[in-house]
Structure formats: structure tokens, C-alpha cells
Amino acid sequence: MGIAWDTADAQFAENLAAARAYFVEAGTLAAPRHATALDRPVGQWLTNIRRPGGLGKDPVRAERRAAELAAVDEDWNPAVLGWTVDWQRRYVGLKALLHDGALLGGIVPGATWRGDDIGRRLARRRRDFGRLNTEQQKRLAECGVHAAPQARKASAQGGAKAGAARGAEAFTRGLAALAQYVQREQRTVIPRQHTEQITIDGHEHDARLGVWVSNQKTRRDKLNEQQLAQLADLGMDWD
Known part of the structure; x- marks a missing residue:
């Protein structure tokens, strides 16, 4: 007659059918959150039940539900x-593309x-292969990845040039x-732990300004005349 003795189990069964x-x-079952099936938000439901306690507080019921999900997809909870x-x-x-x-x-x-750029991710997987765990490496290797x-390695001369370029960029x-901080605060006393957020070429950076200023003080004998003059213009004339 359609009587549901346990509404929680009934809802789980309906969502499981959608899964x-x-x-x-x-x-x-590694669905994105926005995924739907049988007019149900199956992606969000799967996200919810993967959370701690998402299968219910009763351990016996939770174990039964996990087994039902594993029967659909053994990797339902990666x-x-x-x-x-x-x-x-x-x-x-x-795997689907290869198949x-x-x-x-x-x-x-x-x-x-299905909307995911697999090629771009594949290039990243190859690049970061050593960071993957053993099972991930095994599965990708079975696909030929x-x-x-x-x-x-760059030559010593090339490495020195690259290091100099990075130093100039930093x-x-x-x-x-420093210029942004001085203009805003109207002072050159900067707490060592201070971080200044700046935008360069449209990209945001978190500059550890207090540490950077301290480093410039200790290595001022290695700065060139232009760098010293630029610092002096902002009030950093340590002499």
C-alpha cells in the first residue's frame, strides 16, 4: 500500500536508485555536486553521505548502506x-576515452x-606522478601513464642567470x-611579521614585507646603486 516504515531508509533507497x-x-559515482539523475540531486547527495556520519549514526545501518553503494561502484568514496x-x-x-x-x-x-578537460589533467598527472600514492600510480600505469x-639540469651559468632573474623579480x-605600505601608512616602521597583499600584472601576491625589509638591511652591501636609491626614495636610507 506504499507505507514506508522508516522514512530515512525509504529516502536512501530512492536516492540510491538515482545513483x-x-x-x-x-x-x-564520482559525480560533481551539480549532477542529477531521475530528477534527484544525486551529486549533492553523494557529497553529503561521504562526510563523516553521512550514512547515519547507527553503525549497522551505515555498514549496510556502504555495502549497497559499493555494489554499485566499489570506488564510490575515493x-x-x-x-x-x-x-x-x-x-x-x-579510461573511458581509451576504451x-x-x-x-x-x-x-x-x-x-563529460565536461572535464582530461588532456589537461593528464599532463598534470604525468608531471606530478611522484606525488601520487602507490595505488594511483598503479592505476595510471595500467592505462599506460x-x-x-x-x-x-641547466648549466651552472644558466642557473646563475636564472637565480639573478628571480632575485631581481623578488x-x-x-x-x-614597500611603496604601497609607505603610501598608505605614511611610515617606514614595518612589523617583521607584516604581509602586504599587492597586485602585479593582474596577479595578486602576498609579500612578506617585514621579512623582506629586514633582509634588505642585512644584505645592503650586496645591493646595487639603483636598488639603494629606490629604497632611499621610500625612506629606507639606513646610513
Whole structure:
């Protein structure tokens, strides 16, 4: 007669049916939050039940529900495996593209699956392969994915030039943060722990201004005349 003796179990069963429908379509329960199936917000529901206690306070009921979900997708909760839902969904997407006949070398940035740019993520997986856990590496290796070859080390001269460029960039960023601070506060006394947020070329940076000023004081004998003059113009004439 349609009587539900336990409304919580009845709702779970209805959402589980929607999850099954989503799995048939997508091949995974690693759904994005906005995903729907059978007119139900299955993505948000899966997000909720993955949280601690999301399957209910009763351990027996929670265990039963987890088993029902695992029967649909054994990787329904990637957190217990050590990775995120997004990682799991894109891994399934990679397998789907390969299953559909795509060549691994042809999965480049712009190659998508269900709205995810699998090619872009694949390039990142290769680059960060060493940071993945053993099971992630194993699964990707089964798809033919391995760590990207490391670039050759630059020569000593090239490394010195790169270091000098980074140093000049850091000085420019620190100088911009100092100018902004002095203009706003009208003083040059800066707490060592102070961090100044600045925008350079449209990008925001958190400059550790107090530490940077202290460093310039200790290494002022290594600064060139232009750098010393720029600091002096902002009130940093330590002599």
C-alpha cells in the first residue's frame, strides 16, 4: 500500500536508485555536486553521505548502506583510497576515452569527457606522478601513464642567470609592496611579521614585507646603486 516504515531508509533507497541510474550513464559515482539523475540531486547527495556520519549514526545501518553503494561502484568514496572525488572522476574519464578508441598520445589539453578537460589533467598527472600514492600510480600505469621525463639540469651559468632573474623579480615585488605600505601608512616602521597583499600584472601576491625589509638591511652591501636609491626614495636610507 506504499507505507514506508522508516522514512530515512525509504529516502536512501530512492536516492540510491538515482545513483544507480547515474552510474549506468557515467560509469562512476564520482559525480560533481551539480549532477542529477531521475530528477534527484544525486551529486549533492553523494557529497553529503561521504562526510563523516553521512550514512547515519547507527553503525549497522551505515555498514549496510556502504555495502549497497559499493555494489554499485566499489570506488564510490575515493577519500578512503587517498584521493579526491574529482581525481576519481577524471581517472574514469581517461579510461573511458581509451576504451572508446582514443590513443594516449592524442589525449592532449582540450580532450574532454563529460565536461572535464582530461588532456589537461593528464599532463598534470604525468608531471606530478611522484606525488601520487602507490595505488594511483598503479592505476595510471595500467592505462599506460607514467611520469613525465625530467628536464635536463641547466648549466651552472644558466642557473646563475636564472637565480639573478628571480632575485631581481623578488626585489621588484618587495619594492612595490614597500611603496604601497609607505603610501598608505605614511611610515617606514614595518612589523617583521607584516604581509602586504599587492597586485602585479593582474596577479595578486602576498609579500612578506617585514621579512623582506629586514633582509634588505642585512644584505645592503650586496645591493646595487639603483636598488639603494629606490629604497632611499621610500625612506629606507639606513646610513
